[in-house]
Amino acid sequence: xxxxxxxxxxxxxxxxxxxxxxxxxxxxxxxxxxxxxxxxxxxxxxxxxxxxxxxxxxxxxxxxxxxxxxxxxxxxxxxxxxxxxxxxxxxxxxxxxxxxxxxxxxxxxxxxxxxxxxxxxxxxxxxxxxxxxxxxxxxxxxxxxxxxxxxxxxxxxxxxxxxxxxxxxxxxxxxxxxxxxxxxxxxxxxxxxxxxxxxxxxxxxxxxxxxxxxxxxxxxxxxxxxxxxxxxxxxxxxxxxxxxxxxxxxxxxxxxxxxxxxxxxxxxxxxxxxxxxxxxxxxxxxxxxxxxxxxxxxxxxxxxxxxxxxxxxxxxxxxxxxxxxxxxxxxxxxxxxxxxxxxxxxxxxxxxxxxxxxxxxxxxxxxxxxxxxxxxxxxxxxxxxxxxxxxxxxxxxxxxxxxxxxxxxxxxxxxxxxxxxxxxxxxxxxxxxxxxxxxxxxxxxxxxxxxxxxxxxxxxxxxxxxxxxxxxxxxxxxxxxxxxxxxxxxxxxxxxxxxxxxxxxxxxxxxxxxxxxxxxxxxxxxxxxxxxxxxxxxxxxxxxxxxxxxxxxxxxxxxxxxxxxxxxxxxxxxxxxxxxxxxxxxxxxxxxxxxxxxxxxxxxxxxxxxxxxxx
Numbered sequence: 001x002x003x004x005x006x007x008x009x010x011x012x013x014x015x016x017x018x019x020x021x022x023x024x025x026x027x028x029x030x031x032x033x034x035x036x037x038x039x040x041x042x043x044x045x046x047x048x049x050x051x052x053x054x055x056x057x058x059x060x061x062x063x064x065x066x067x068x069x070x071x072x073x074x075x076x077x078x079x080x081x082x083x084x085x086x087x088x089x090x091x092x093x094x095x096x097x098x099x100x101x102x103x104x105x106x107x108x109x110x111x112x113x114x115x116x117x118x119x120x121x122x123x124x125x126x127x128x129x130x131x132x133x134x135x136x137x138x139x140x141x142x143x144x145x146x147x148x149x150x151x152x153x154x155x156x157x158x159x160x161x162x163x164x165x166x167x168x169x170x171x172x173x174x175x176x177x178x179x180x181x182x183x184x185x186x187x188x189x190x191x192x193x194x195x196x197x198x199x200x201x202x203x204x205x206x207x208x209x210x211x212x213x214x215x216x217x218x219x220x221x222x223x224x225x226x227x228x229x230x231x232x233x234x235x236x237x238x239x240x241x242x243x244x245x246x247x248x249x250x251x252x253x254x255x256x257x258x259x260x261x262x263x264x265x266x267x268x269x270x271x272x273x274x275x276x277x278x279x280x281x282x283x284x285x286x287x288x289x290x291x292x293x294x295x296x297x298x299x300x301x302x303x304x305x306x307x308x309x310x311x312x313x314x315x316x317x318x319x320x321x322x323x324x325x326x327x328x329x330x331x332x333x334x335x336x337x338x339x340x341x342x343x344x345x346x347x348x349x350x351x352x353x354x355x356x357x358x359x360x361x362x363x364x365x366x367x368x369x370x371x372x373x374x375x376x377x378x379x380x381x382x383x384x385x386x387x388x389x390x391x392x393x394x395x396x397x398x399x400x401x402x403x404x405x406x407x408x409x410x411x412x413x414x415x416x417x418x419x420x421x422x423x424x425x426x427x428x429x430x431x432x433x434x435x436x437x438x439x440x441x442x443x444x445x446x447x448x449x450x451x452x453x454x455x456x457x458x459x460x461x462x463x464x465x466x467x468x469x470x471x472x473x474x475x476x477x478x479x480x481x482x483x484x485x486x487x488x489x490x491x492x493x494x495x496x497x498x499x500x501x502x503x504x505x506x507x508x509x510x511x512x513x514x515x516x517x518x519x520x521x522x523x524x525x526x527x528x529x530x531x532x533x534x535x536x537x538x539x540x541x542x543x544x545x546x547x548x549x550x551x552x553x554x555x556x557x558x559x560x561x562x563x564x565x566x567x568x569x570x571x572x573x574x575x576x577x578x579x580x581x582x583x584x585x586x587x588x589x590x591x592x593x594x595x596x597x598x599x600x601x602x603x604x605x606x607x608x609x610x611x612x613x614x615x
Contacts, residue, residue: 038241039215041284045187045204046217054224058210061350065357067208069126070184078123079104080130081147081154088145090156090554091169095145097154106132106143109169118143122206124176124184125149127355128406129160133176138198140176144169148407159517159554160407162477162611171610177201182281183261186212189280213257213349215244215285244285247344252336255327256289258343263324265293266300295325309611312402312428316414318478319613320405326413332371341371341415368394384451390435390491400431401485404478407521409485420444424461427475429482433467437487437503438582441467465598466585468503472510472523473602477611480519480604484510488526490533497533499580504530505571505594512564513603517553520560524551527567544570 052059062068072078083099095108104120118134125131130147133140144157157172174180177199181188187204204211211217220242224230233240239248246257259265260283267273272292275282283292296302298311312318317325327333327341334340346367352359361367369376376394385391397418399411418431423441432444442460444467449456463470472483487503503526510523528548535541551563576592587598 039244039286040219040242041215041287043216043219045211046221047186047205047211048209050221051210051217054221054230055210058350062210065349065354066125066127067212067349070124070208071180071203071206072123072126073206074104074120074123074132076102078126079120080123080126080149081132082152086154088154088156090145091158091167093169095154104132106134106145108143108145111136111141111170111173113170122176124180128408129155131157138200140201142172142174142176142180144172156517156554159521161613162404162481162516162518164477164515164608164610165517167610178277182276184208186210187216187280190277192277194274194278208261212261213244213246213285217243246285246349249286250336251333251338251340251342253286253288254342254344255324255333255336256287257285258347259295259324259327260285260289262321262343264296264321265289266296266302268292268294295328296322297325305612306609309609310613313426314422314428316402316412316416316428318403318428319611320403320410321613322403323413326403330413330415332415345370363395365392365394368398393491396435396491397431400429400434401489402429402434402482404481404518407518409482409522418448420448421457421459423467425459427479429471429479429486434482434486434489435491437468437500438466438586440464440585441470443583443585464585465587465602466583469506469586470602472506473599474604477516477519477608480510480514480516481522484519484522484526487523488529490529496537496580497530498538499582500530501534501571501574501579502582502586502588502592503527505568506599508564508567508571509594509599511551511553511567512557512561515608520553521551524553524563524567531570540575 048059048062069078081097081104083097083104086097088095088097093109095106098105098107098117105117106120107115107117110116110118120132121135121140122133123130124133124142125146126149128148128150130149132143132145134143135141146155146157146160147153148155148160156169158167161172163171177190178192181190181201181203185203185206186209189202191200191202192198193200220240223242224233224240232238239245244257246254249257260281267276268290281292283289294300296307296310298308298315300307310317310319310322316329317323323343327343330341332341346362347357348359348362349357352362365376365379372394375382379392379394380387383392383397390396395411398415399413400418401409402412403410420430420432420441422428422430423433423444430441430444432448433439433441436444440461440463442462442464445457445460448454468483468486471479472487473480475483484507487500487507507523507527507530511520511527514520514523531541531548532545535545549563549566551560553560572593579592581592582588587595589595
């Protein structure tokens with residue numbers, strides 16, 4: 001006779017079967033839910049706090065980035081500038097930077113030209129510069145003064161952007177709600193009332209957070225509260241349609257996620273600007289960016305703005321924030337076709353160095369090896385340069401530093417072949433003479449033709465002076481900036497860093513005579529770098545390298561001239577007979593002093609307008 005104890009195994013077996021059946025139903029339901037799920041672009045935002053619980057590793061890696069701290073409320077933790085009562089004088093205005101408990105103030109000109117104390121409400125930037133917003137009525141205004149994080153000093157934004165001397169002090173006092181809000185935050189909504197001419201701006205999250213790249217996440221979070229659904233995704237690796245993963249998008253849509261902010265654009269059609277200003281940008285990751293905007297190009301029309309000044313004459317962007325346009329022009333992009341280059345090939349949003357979001361290997365030839373393994377393997381033969389030297393650096397030749405942004409020249413994102421004829425045909429820098437700074441554009445063209453067995457161009461320039469000096473002294477403002485930077489770029493040095501000391505007196509000319517503070521700044525920085533690196537091999541220079549005078553590119557002309565004179569005297573006082581002599585294209589006399597007549601001949605005298613960067 002069966003007992004209750006004997007029935008227990010049967011009960012457990014039945015329960016197990018029922019549980020397995022129920023689990024099977026749950027798994028099938030989860031699988032069907034995953035496979036049928038679609039993203040909801042109009043869903044509410046979850047914010048990074050809503051993402052953190054399920055994605056702690058991604059949250060931690062994002063928190064290391066400068067995306068996270070792009071825009072912040074002004075607090076003792078976020079403000080990095082010196083607000084200890086410091087004074088800074090620029091363009092005839094002495095501003096003061098003050099702190100009272102946990103509040104920060106800048107005493108400077110207001111919009112009507114009167115001195116006033118502005119309370120800092122928000123900060124913008126945390127890597128190179130930090131800019132400051134104040135609240136006036138219904139809007140936030142960016143003040144024209146910023147803290148240079150790398151050099152730990154105050155500067156006027158006219159010295160960081162491309163403004164000539166004499167520019168109005170408040171040129172860069174600008175509206176945040178209708179401009180900066182779009183790319184420096186997540187889920188921006190200017191909330192402009194066209195009838196009342198008032199802003200009621202808000203963002204889903206200050207800074208560039210998860211949903212700027214992955215789209216609104218509340219629907220994704222709600223659906224994945226089901227643990228079976230989460231485990232199904234984890235073990236199968238299937239895509240979850242409730243959220244956007246940029247690396248799973250087509251190449252064209254993937255680069256649009258980045259190009260949305262890293263490529264200045266215009267509403268399309270133009271009447272859509274009313275929607276942008278009232279409701280915000282309708283683009284969501286995964287959308288076709290071209291539905292809402294068109295990238296700004298050299299032939300675009302923008303009322304009141306010389307758009308052509310933002311591009312080299314062949315259409316290549318020459319300012320940062322146009323990386324998307326550069327990639328679109330690269331043959332490696334292949335029009336967004338499968339297998340074409342995307343931003344994610346080199347950049348990683350959750351790994352690598354936050355400065356550029358690049359893993360270490362992607363800063364060298366390994367970045368190119370996955371597509372061009374054969375060329376990388378025989379880089380010396382391919383480039384005609386010594387193996388292991390800067391001449392075999394793919395970046396130096398194919399992504400030269402011809403793009404200006406915030407007191408620095410950056411690699412172009414238009415991948416191109418190094419062709420020296422660009423230097424005179426399109427009035428732009430080119431790779432060869434950015435490294436071979438003591439050589440002329442004519443030499444570069446002839447050498448390139450000989451090396452690659454190409455016909456020598458018929459339109460060779462007559463100028464025989466080193467291209468870096470021709471550009472530094474006589475080019476347009478971005479050419480001059482590129483030349484100033486290249487003369488201090490370590491990549492273009494010979495084995496002996498003393499070989500670049502010849503550049504110091506020419507950089508001193510730019511420090512004193514150039515009409516743009518940004519170029520003067522780059523020239524002085526390069527001169528300082530050249531001396532510091534040479535001092536490592538020449539002990540006689542150590543004292544000078546430690547005692548270079550402070551240089552403010554917006555200082556009074558007499559003070560700038562005094563610092564430039566210090567650099568000239570340093571060169572004149574060296575035992576120049578012990579130094580490697582540069583090519584004859586560098587205009588030095590028999591005593592290795594700059595030839596004044598050549599400097600005067602090359603010097604630019606025509607006035608130039610400010611380059612509207614579009615910030």
